[in-house]
Amino acid sequence: MDLQQWIDKGVELSLEFGPKLLAAIIIWIIGSIIIKQISKALKKLMLSRNYDVSLQKFLLNLINWILKIVLIIVVLGTLGVETTSFAAIIAAAGLAIGLALQGSLGNFAGGVLIMLFKPFKIGDLIEAQGEMGVVKEIQIFTTKITGLSNREVIIPNGALSNGNIINYTTEGTRRVDLIFGVGYDSDIKQTKDVLMKVLTSNPKVLKEPAPTVNVIELADSSVNFAVRPWCKAEDYWAVYFETTENTKEALDAAGIDIPYPHTVEIQKKG
Incomplete structure (x- = not known):
């Protein structure tokens, strides 16, 4: 060519x-x-x-x-x-x-949904998949939370987005639910006054919503009181522990009996 x-x-x-x-x-x-x-x-x-x-x-x-x-x-x-x-x-x-990658894609889709709809954010205290902790990191496939005992928990986003999520931080406040029992010989009004004073004297307990103390049950060996203080979400455990300890001290100081289980032993003669 x-x-x-x-x-x-x-x-x-x-x-x-x-x-x-x-x-x-x-x-x-x-x-x-x-x-x-x-x-x-x-x-x-x-x-x-x-x-x-x-x-x-x-x-x-x-x-x-x-x-x-x-x-x-x-x-x-x-x-x-x-x-x-x-x-x-x-x-x-x-x-x-x-x-x-079916499982991974499910986690990816869950991560996208979490990032789009934001049911929680970093720093929120949540309860999900049987775990409770503070959200540390939100990734595409997993979410990391720091458990109450300072352990890192990694939850797949697929399961997280499809399950129930309780966000304790969203509303900013939490109610601490406690029950204390006193003996049947105790004066109900006096007991309520003592319990209420424990709550109102704690600076971490909010004035609004106001704390409440009410008789919740007449049990076998005690009159049980439902003690309901409100606090900031980050103060929950501090209020829980302080109220429990201060209540014991206040009831003892007031001479109000705190009953405990008794064992009765019956012996037959002969």
């Missing part, structure tokens, strides 16, 4: 593929610009709605890759490449990955 034939072949190929190549380049440039604009708009939207930073990065990267894959398929189609089988391969690979 001489030089002229090479030139003719090159011109023929240029005329055949040149417009397609030019169109593909133009589509790639315009598509890339559109993807950047979409990413900027989505980032602005997420910032305005206070999405978690880690969620923002993950979603933006995911959407960016999806749009780029779509753009590549469009460009290949413009060049005349058969993209039907290519799309089928991607779909099959996505299905296989989805089945292999």
Whole structure:
């Protein structure tokens, strides 16, 4: 093949593929610009709605890759490449990955839901999946909480988002529920006054809502009082322990009997 034939072949190929190549380049440039604009708009939207930073990065990267894959398929189609089988391969690979990572994808979806709807935030005291603690970190797949005994608990987000969550911090206050029993010979009014004084003298007990003391049960060997002080969420255990200790001291000082179980032994003669 001489030089002229090479030139003719090159011109023929240029005329055949040149417009397609030019169109593909133009589509790639315009598509890339559109993807950047979409990413900027989505980032602005997420910032305005206070999405978690880690969620923002993950979603933006995911959407960016999806749009780029779509753009590549469009460009290949413009060049005349058969993209039907290519799309089928991607779909099959996505299905296989989805089945292999079913549990992980459930945790990922749970993490996205938690970050979007925010049933709790870092620093909140929550109870979920049989565990109670302060939220330390919210990740895409798991949430870390610090338990009451300072142990780290890692809960999968799939189970966390699908189960019951008790957030003790949201309302800002908590009620401490305590029950104290006194003997049947004790004066009810005096006992209520003593218990109420224990509550009102504790600076951690809130004045509003007001604490309450009421007879809750006439038990077998005691008259039981429901003691209900309110406090800030972070003061819950301090109020719980202080009220228990101060109540014992106050009842002893007032001469009010605190009954305890007795064992009666009966012996038969002969």
